[in-house]
Amino acid sequence: MENLNLILPEIFISLSIMFLLILGVFKNDSSKITFNLSLFAILITTIITINETFSVTRETLFNESVVIDSMSSLMKIITLIGGFIVLVISSTYLKTFKIYNIEYPVLILSSILGMMVMISSNDLIVFYMGLELQSLALYVLATYNRDQLKSSEAGLKYFVLSALSSGLLLYGCSLVYGFSGSTNFDIISNQLNSEEYVLTFGIVFILVGLAFKISAVPFHMWAPDVYEGSPTTVTLFFTIVPKVAALTVFIRFLYVPFLNLIDQWQMIIVFLSIASMIFGAVAAIGQTNIKRLIAYSSIGHIGYTLAGLATASNEGIQSSIIYISIYVIMNLALFSCLLMLRRKDQYYENIDDLSGLSKNHPLLSLCLLSILFSLAGIPPLAGFFAKFYVFKAVLEQSMYFLAIVGLLSTVVAAFYYLRIIKIMYFDKEKDKYDTDHSLWLKFSLTVSTILILLYFIFPSQLVEVVSRINII
């Protein structure tokens, strides 16, 4: 008998989903209780996962198709906390648009379940199952505000392009299966040594599919439109949670089954990384919508994360994980600010709406200021350390070109972050925004901003947690 305790979080979350669906069917006006129960479910799952982290080093289940190790636990915890905060700060926004329904928490829970399966997968089929589960939930979430044209458009675009990339991914998987004779990552890793062209095709197809999921250039086209069209809270979810999961899978693919083929994929990752860093920085300059701008900025940030992966070293993987964790915190903070730009039941999401914010809302704009400088990577804020670790790992492998291009594109990126700060601080003020925000929104903004500001006092803690992750 397998030790089912190890996948207790997944079991618990799937049971909660089913229970919540039944509850929604039989109880009228159940949206509030569904929200609270799903929050509770995520909380419990987080506790179970955290508990598990301490007892497990590396365990496999079901013929080694599921793996529980320190990386999967950490990434699951980040996913769960991200999902929790998204859910908890969504309610005011959803009520404003009259879409405060039971489906929302259930969909978020099922996509989280899909991501947890993805994160733990050690087998092509298990991986694909998790991927599809999370994608299907995300398609619906993107169109969640179905009365709005843009939201439907976003969902449709996401669906079509995502389905295409899933197809490529699946084709790549079948090629890899054909060469290795197994779907298990560990066995693939032992079998794949050949230099055959067709195998390279398989790897490329898989990498393309994954690059699409984390929106790395040149597979980023969907991101700005989908981010702009989706409801803001869903955009927040898009920018953090699926990226964490997809990044984990990326790491798993590169460093377990494809470990022996470093020469073949390293150049691809370096290219993806450089292209994303440069494109993310340059394309964001002309944007007027904050959500679109965030889309491009997150493309850039993914570029830095990939730079860590390209190093083919444990240091690099760890730095990428540190980067994505800090990125999650920064994005949570940024979106909390964005959700506060509300005036009489209307949300504002253009950069011009921030004009003169510092005069009417000094505290909010100070938070936004530190978040933006952190995103730009200016010391002593958290964003600087994220970049610092990545470039430390990159330079350890003497990849000077990657490091210099990356750092130069931070200068370009700094320009558009500064532009927002300029609008907030140097321009004329507009009307005041409402200040009656929910307690959770204030809480998430405060905590994340404090983490960003004071990260430099205790930088070792995060490094210590991450340094337990040794993939190679």
Add this chain to the structure above:
Amino acid sequence: MNFPILSSLILLPIVGALFLFFTKDKEGNNLTAKYVSLFTTVVNFLISIYLWIFFDQSTSSFQFVEDRKWIEGFINYKVGVDGISILFIILTTFITPLCIISVNNSVKNRLRDFLIAILIMESFMIGVFCALDLVVFYLFFEAGLIPMFLIIGIWGGARRVYSAFKFFLYTLLGSVLMLVAIISIYWITGTTDVVQLYEIGIDVKYQNLLWLAFFSSFAVKTPMWPVHTWLPDAHVEAPTAGSVLLAAILLKMAGYGFIRFSLGLFPVASEVFTPLIYTLSVIAIIFTSLIALMQEDMKKLIAYSSVAHMGFVTLGIFTLQQQGIEGSIIQMISHGLVSAALFLTVGVVYDRMHSRLISTYGGLVSVIPKYSVLFMLFALASLGLPGTSGFIGEFLILMGAFKDNFLVAVIASIGVILGAAYMLWLYKRVVFGKLLNENLKKILDLNRSEYFILSCLAVPILFFGFYPDPLINTIEVSVTDLINMHNTNIASK
């Protein structure tokens, strides 16, 4: 362990800023905020004087060192001072309270936020001068961009947005290459601790590239020709207190960096690139002096004169002679005092007439004599008249330069003449001549606080002009050891 005096120097302004942050912001003249920040900075100044008194001048090793684990097994938070850095710390803590007194007249809106920015700036600047770890140094060096960007952008003049962006992006662009170099040094030697790096030394084959990476950052910050163009913009648009901080202290970070890191860590590369520095410095001295002659805006003229003076500083540092380096340090301290004083004198008339154009003025001597006398003193100190601190610095630098390279020294001496030309011409056009502008007749002479600030600056300028021993004694041993270390390094390669 002793009392962490350097950390308290760094932290005290931040504590003051936090305190201000939680007080209520009042419109108009916010006296509470001013007194709090003034108190903080004066206490900081007293601490730094205490530091100087207990500083042991007979050794070149770092004193008041604090060493704490910061990022496990990688970076230590390490600070300390030697004879070179202590003077810059005192300069910082001396100039900042004067800036805060001066905001009386120039900053009208959001005074509290302005003071917070100045206080945070002070703590970062002190951090730069006492950091003994490359990463800690970089952290403070870059962090200073944030408050300065806001100071220029929020409280600046008409073209403040353009200037603030230019300042920020220029300096950031220069600095990122330094970050690459710092991390590379870590992988080459296994440490970023400056003291250890002095002992280990860095392999010669890496030195040239690393030197260039550091140079790219320091050259922008100094600023050296041809990357000086951000400076006139930033100076002109910044409010008076901002210009003073920029000219008096921010520019010195780079000069300090050249001495501490470029000379100390890359001795061989420093020899290799000396011709480059000489060329750029000489061009800066002559070229920007000529540009300064043509300026119609007083602040811009002083900004270009800063570039020329910093040209002397870089020239002096890379003579690699005792006199040259000592002269550079004294020139930096002196320029810190003099340029601060000049920006403040311009600020005085700007607050009254709201014009920085030289043509607005003329004949001031008959209406505001006190002002004219002090202005004359600062103008003469700027052109290096014997008896002012400016003379000591320039003289020592030229002495060092003559020892090393005759031609460069001759050209640089022409720069001294040009410096006299533009400063005296400025003074003539503003203070002497006929009083044509009717509005000028009603202009008031210095009020009490302005008088106080300018006298505070005039005293050390004259004192160190006649009696530079306290400065020279402080730096002498450190500079001698730096040069000895340099020579042994060169000899062993």
